[in-house]
Amino acid sequence: MKSTAPPARHAHGSWRQRLTALPRDARDTLFVLAVIAWIMLPQVQHTAWWTCTFAAALLLWRARLALSGAPLPGRWVLAGALTIAIAATWATHKTLVGRDAGVTLIVMLLALKTLELRARRDAMVVFFLGFFVLLSNFFYSQSLPIAVAMVLGLMGLLTALVNAHMTAGKPPLMQALRTASRLALWGAPMMVVLFLFFPRMAPIWGVPSEDLASRSGLSENMRVGEVAALALDASVALRIRFDTPGGQEPPANTLYFRGPVLSLFDGRNWQADPVSDAMTMPQLRVSGEPIRYQMLIEPSKRRWLTLLDAVKTEPQIPPGASVGRLRMSSSLQWQSWRPITDVLRVDAQSHLDFSHGPLQLTPELRRYLQLPPGSNPRTQALGEQLRAELRAQRGADADTDRLIAAALQHLKTGGYTYTLEPGVVDSVHTADDFWFDSRQGFCEHIASAFAVLMRGMGVPARIVTGYQGGDRNSVDNYWTVRNSDAHAWTEVWIAGQGWVRVDPTGAVAPSRVGQFQRLSAPPGAFASAVGNFVDTGTLEKLRAAWEAVNNRWNQWVINYTQSRQLNLLQSLGFESPDWTDLLRLLAVSLSALALLWLVWTRATRPHRDGWSQLMHDAKLRLQRAGMASGASDSARSLSHRVQERWTKESAFAPLAAALSDWLLDMERLRYAPSQGNEASELKTLRQRWQSLRRQRWPHTLNE
Structure with a gap:
């Protein structure tokens, strides 16, 4: 049409x-x-x-x-x-x-x-x-x-x-939407009950990801200059809430979240060392009370957990999590058996005062001194110069602590700057470019150049990548760590101490480490237009509120695991709940909902008035006697049909006459009632009907 x-x-x-x-x-x-x-x-x-x-x-x-x-x-x-x-x-x-x-x-x-x-x-x-x-x-x-x-x-x-x-006419879509909304509203309680109490049993609740491409900017490989691109990515990498006595949180300059450790260097690229990542227990020494916290790690499709340095005891993850078991490598990095493809909740304890690695020089440490032949000659010459200056001052070779202090002092006073756009160095002499040519760089430029300098001075050194710092959300008190917080620092080996963290970026830009002052890219056209109408403070509050809501969604919906189900049952009074308790509670809840629905439908269904109910009973009795009738049959039409069929039979003639008169009186009451006497007449007709029901009817037994 x-x-x-x-x-x-x-x-x-x-x-x-x-x-x-x-x-x-x-x-x-x-x-x-x-x-x-x-x-x-x-x-x-x-x-x-x-x-x-x-x-x-x-x-x-x-x-x-x-x-x-x-x-x-x-x-x-x-x-x-x-x-x-x-x-x-x-x-x-x-x-x-x-x-x-x-x-x-x-x-x-x-x-x-x-x-x-x-x-x-x-x-x-x-x-x-x-x-x-x-x-x-x-x-x-x-x-x-x-x-x-x-x-x-x-x-x-x-x-x-x-x-x-809706087959008739052309009903408006809003009418259908209202009906659909009511249906969805009626089904919402059952949906909530199923969500809360239907047992979650791995691996049923989860579909393994087939795409293992990384979503995180961190990698086992780092080309000098590539980490700077992460400063443009403000997406959330992890959230953390500290559980410390008195609500005191760790100092800002200690928030280092450990990621891949890189030790193989070819002049421009750093790579993870398979030997150092071997799953052997590291020589970790801790002191003091640990800091307890809960971390929510966003899907990275990587296997490492960027935990706060350093975690000695195995972190706790929800039972049946798709990542499998956790293990710690010799480089102090916690990894899972399978990539993290869903939001992962981790409960961990970290010791900020720690040391790890061998205390005495071992043959295994020599690989942290290796440099490509002929690479970065000026940096190696700088290392020899610093060693010579310290030797001249003390009359003997300086210890490692003094070599580190001399290199950091050179960074502070050498006119080096911290920048977001240092560019990717194509030369194999990346450290020479930083120390002598460009004199500027992002965190990975500085860390790489510092590690090369340390190796040139005979000090074992390596690169650690991860995150540093974060922002505290005032809405839910979670610290939010973004991909833009990606950072690279160095670890140097000191005799008697082991591996020690040295962040050379702090020597160039102290505010980057201590005050979390990040470099950011210039705002785009859209952000600039929004900024003309909404001030920065309001935008930050809106973002904090949104991230708090999203965090709650991740915790209570996405991360609603079997352990949380059992914790819910414990709060409801179950001492040692298991999945059978979940099934029983689910059955009871669904039965209660069904009973409430039945009571509600009976209470809200339209009721017939007294006349309609009486007429309905009469039609049912006539149907049982062999005289079918429909909703369109009136009392007068039924009266004529009764007279035509049963008056000729002498045995039922009195019943037919009385029933016919009763039906005509029912019609009169409906359409021409006496003023003020409707209730009395309906009562009389009901009594007459009860008398008629007790008589003998055709094709049926007396009641």
Whole structure:
């Protein structure tokens, strides 16, 4: 059916008027297509480029057909498009099974199914495929924005589903939305109960990620100049809340979160040493009381845990976590068996006063003295010069502490600057470039040049990457550490002490380490425009509030594990809860909800008035006697039917006469009642009906 609205209205009317003028089939189809496009939108960043392009083309084609009223494509066209989709999926993923290939296929099937959307049966298939595509978004992200977007998509699909069952007329979509909202509201308590009490048993609750590409800027390889790019990334890397007596938090200059340790150097690149990362217990010595804290590590798709230096006892993670068991390498780095693909909650204890490594020089330490042949000759000459100056002052070789102090003093007084854009050095003499040419650098430039200088002076040294500092969120009291807090520092070996942290960046820019003053890139056009209307303080408060909300989402929804379920049961009075207690509580809760729903429906269902109830009882009794009746049969029509069928039978003639008179009196009461006597007349008719029920009826036994 085509629209009868005049062309002028379509050309000059508002979009709302144009949509209202469309036939119902076209309007409903456009709404369904819009909902499908919405739930497919997050797949853009996870699927191959052709997937969303092809799907968008199919949806636009279907929208054009709906607007023009043109016929849908035939089976051969659909078969050809399906073949292309399957072939492209195979070419991209080399398989038709698995997470990514499966999501690609279901997206394509949903888009193709819209091209044969003719009957309600086709609409049901589209709706349920839409629910599957909606759920598939959570394979890649369970963040709060995705959850909110999918709730909107869910409401859109429910609205379309309700609208499809409104067959008469052209009901407004708002009416269907209100009905869908009520349905969702009624189902919300059951959803909450299932979320809280349905047992979470690994590995059921989790889909292992197939994409192991790193999301973190940290790596086992560091090219001098690349860490500076992380200053542009303000995304959250981890959150931490300290559990210290009196609420006192560690000093700012001690917040070093340890990541990969790099010791192999080829002149411009630092790499992790497989030997130092061997899973052997390090020689860790601690003193003082540990600092207890809870950390939430964002998905990095890496295996290392960037914990606060230094953790001696094994950190606690939720039972059944997808990362597997934890282990500590000889370089003091905690790692998991599998990459971190979900938000991971870690409870740990760190000792800020620690030392590790051998106390005496060993053959294994020689690899921390190695430099590429012929690399950075001027830096090695600088090291010899500093050693010679100290030897001249003391008359003997200086100890390691004095060599470190001399190098740091040279950094402080040599005119070196801390900058965000030092550039990537292409030469293999990166340390020479920093010490003598550019005299500027980011943290990895300074740490690398310092480590090369130490090795040139015969002091074992290596690079440690991780995070330093953070910002305290005033809303939830969590410290937020971002990728822009990525940092690189050095560790040098000192006889009798072991490996000691030395952060040479503090010598060039003390505020970077002690006061967390970060270098940031100039704001873009959008940020500058927003800054013209909203002051910086307000933006910071809004960001803090959002991150606090997102943190709660991660803790209570994403990180709601079996241990948290059992803790909830303990708070409810269970002494030693297990999964059987969860099942019992789940059954009791669902039964209670079902009972409440039953009571509510009975209490809110419309009640018949006394006359209607009495008439209903009469129709049921007549039906049992062989005289069927419907809702449209009036009391007078039933009276005539009783007289026609039973008056001729002498045995039932008195009953027929009395029943006929009673039905006529029922009609009179309904349409011509006496003023003020309705209740009395209804009572009399009810008594007469009870007398009639006790008589002998045809084709039935007396009651």
